[in-house]
Amino acid sequence: MCDTCGCSTDSGAVLRKPGMTDYHIHVGATGHGDTDHHHEGDHNHTHEHDHTHKGKIRTIALEQDVLQKNNLLAERNRGYFEARNILALNFLSSPGSGKTSFLEKIIPLLHQQVPVSVIEGDQQTTNDADRIHALGVPVIQINTGSGCHLDALMVNSAMKALELQDNSLLCIENVGNLVCPAMFDLGEALKVVIISVTEGDDKPLKYPTMFHEADLCILNKIDLLPYVDFDVRTCRENAMRVNHHLEWFEVSAKTGEGLGVWQEWIENKLRQR
Amino acid sequence: MHEMSIALSIVETVVSKALEEGNGRISSIDLLIGKLAGIEPQSLKFCFSAAAKGTSAEEALLFIDEPEGLGECGDCGKRFPVSFYYAECPECRSLRVNIVSGKEFLIQSMTIEEEGE
Numbered sequence: 001m002c003d004t005c006g007c008s009t010d011s012g013a014v015l016r017k018p019g020m021t022d023y024h025i026h027v028g029a030t031g032h033g034d035t036d037h038h039h040e041g042d043h044n045h046t047h048e049h050d051h052t053h054k055g056k057i058r059t060i061a062l063e064q065d066v067l068q069k070n071n072l073l074a075e076r077n078r079g080y081f082e083a084r085n086i087l088a089l090n091f092l093s094s095p096g097s098g099k100t101s102f103l104e105k106i107i108p109l110l111h112q113q114v115p116v117s118v119i120e121g122d123q124q125t126t127n128d129a130d131r132i133h134a135l136g137v138p139v140i141q142i143n144t145g146s147g148c149h150l151d152a153l154m155v156n157s158a159m160k161a162l163e164l165q166d167n168s169l170l171c172i173e174n175v176g177n178l179v180c181p182a183m184f185d186l187g188e189a190l191k192v193v194i195i196s197v198t199e200g201d202d203k204p205l206k207y208p209t210m211f212h213e214a215d216l217c218i219l220n221k222i223d224l225l226p227y228v229d230f231d232v233r234t235c236r237e238n239a240m241r242v243n244h245h246l247e248w249f250e251v252s253a254k255t256g257e258g259l260g261v262w263q264e265w266i267e268n269k270l271r272q273r
Numbered sequence: 274m275h276e277m278s279i280a281l282s283i284v285e286t287v288v289s290k291a292l293e294e295g296n297g298r299i300s301s302i303d304l305l306i307g308k309l310a311g312i313e314p315q316s317l318k319f320c321f322s323a324a325a326k327g328t329s330a331e332e333a334l335l336f337i338d339e340p341e342g343l344g345e346c347g348d349c350g351k352r353f354p355v356s357f358y359y360a361e362c363p364e365c366r367s368l369r370v371n372i373v374s375g376k377e378f379l380i381q382s383m384t385i386e387e388e389g390e
């Protein structure tokens with residue numbers, strides 16, 4: 001049960017805004033248009049059931065992607081972003097790799113030139129949204145409750161509540177989790193995976209789906225390299241084995257090292273649109 | 274646990290399809306889950322029974338086909354079995370391997386049982 005309004009939506013996500021205690025919107029189920037699509041090739045096999053059926057058994061073909069509903073909505077989000085020239089980035093990492101710290105550092109570098117807004121995803125609290133709010137940019141928090149990832153519907157609701165500007169940058173910080181956020185398209189232009197030097201250089205091999213889906217990888221906390229057993233080259237090679245298109249950056253969100261290179265890259269992306 | 278939200282979306286899809294088709298009881302569901310899709314079939318089956326409670330899919334049996342991973346070398350074109358996203362071409366040692374099969378994640382079909390007259 002929701003502890004703010006007492007409603008009984010156990011699994012639903014909730015939108016919240018820093019400094020607005022009354023602001024509390026449940027991400028509801030919306031209607032969805034199912035489109036049928038077919039795949040080539042027939043697949044025939046029979047199942048042996050050992051119980052007897054009372055009624056008539058009928059087989060219905062679906063040939064439908066399990067994540068189709070999410071994928072369709074993600075495409076709608078993507079169309080909306082493209083039409084309004086909004087560059088949407090989906091930031092993904094294990095808990096604590098430094099997603100929020102990275103945003104706190106790069107937003108002040110960028111928001112003089114381009115409007116920036118942020119969607120924060122966490123199971124509970126508005127802590128991360130509060131940190132972004134302190135920078136003076138529009139932010140909304142999605143609390144997923146028991147959910148371990150953001151989905152396209154949550155982002156759809158959040159982006160409406162945010163009143164995004166044309167020609168802007170939207171940073172979406174996903175729930176800290178290297179597994180399932182990789183499977184849920186949000187409609188972003190690019191997936192950015194962050195790992196930190198305290199996590200082990202075999203991370204890309206342990207969580208290949210995430211690194212396979214990502215467009216760029218940012219290695220964070222390089223200020224700690226002298227103190228940990230982490231081989232940057234090995235990590236980079238591992239990441240490239242999983243995804244040879246991956247763009248690679250090395251930064252410290254603490255000292256600011258390497259952020260200039262990334263800033264140049266993102267400014268270039270923003271110009272190319 | 275992402276298998277739970279996936280189980281819920283499978284239930285939602287098949288239940289609404291069954292409703293369209295005249296609201297029979299769903300007796301089985303055929304899924305295609307590639308070995309590289311990142312889904313644990315056992316865990317999905319476990320979540321499915323919880324997710325389907327009280328719906329027309331409550332008693333449905335899940336049949337899961339798991340196609341093996343297949344890679345294709347981006348340099349020499351050779352096709353070979355892969356069990357991870359990262360693989361090396363056995364022919365030319367290239368790491369530019371594209372996954373051509375094993376990522377499937379489909380609800381293929383379902384059977385519904387109409388109540389006997």
Ligand SMILES: Nc1nc2c(ncn2[C@@H]2O[C@H](COP(=O)(O)OP(=O)(O)OP(=O)(O)O)[C@@H](O)[C@H]2O)c(=O)[nH]1
Nearest residue numbers: 094095096097098099100101176220221252253254
């Ligand atoms: N030394 C060092 N510490 C860092 C760096 N970046 C982040 N941290 C610290 O790492 C911890 C986690 O940082 P966050 O930015 O909250 O990480 P996150 O990925 O947003 O975490 P979740 O949202 O909980 O998944 C904090 O204590 C940060 O101060 C860095 O570059 N160097």
Ligand SMILES: [Mg+2]
Nearest residue numbers: 099100128173
């Ligand atoms: Mg954070």
Ligand SMILES: [Zn+2]
Nearest residue numbers: 002005006007
């Ligand atoms: Zn509520």
Ligand SMILES: [Zn+2]
Nearest residue numbers: 148149180275
């Ligand atoms: Zn999840």
Ligand SMILES: [Zn+2]
Nearest residue numbers: 179180274275
């Ligand atoms: Zn999960």
Ligand SMILES: [Zn+2]
Nearest residue numbers: 346349362365
């Ligand atoms: Zn080859």
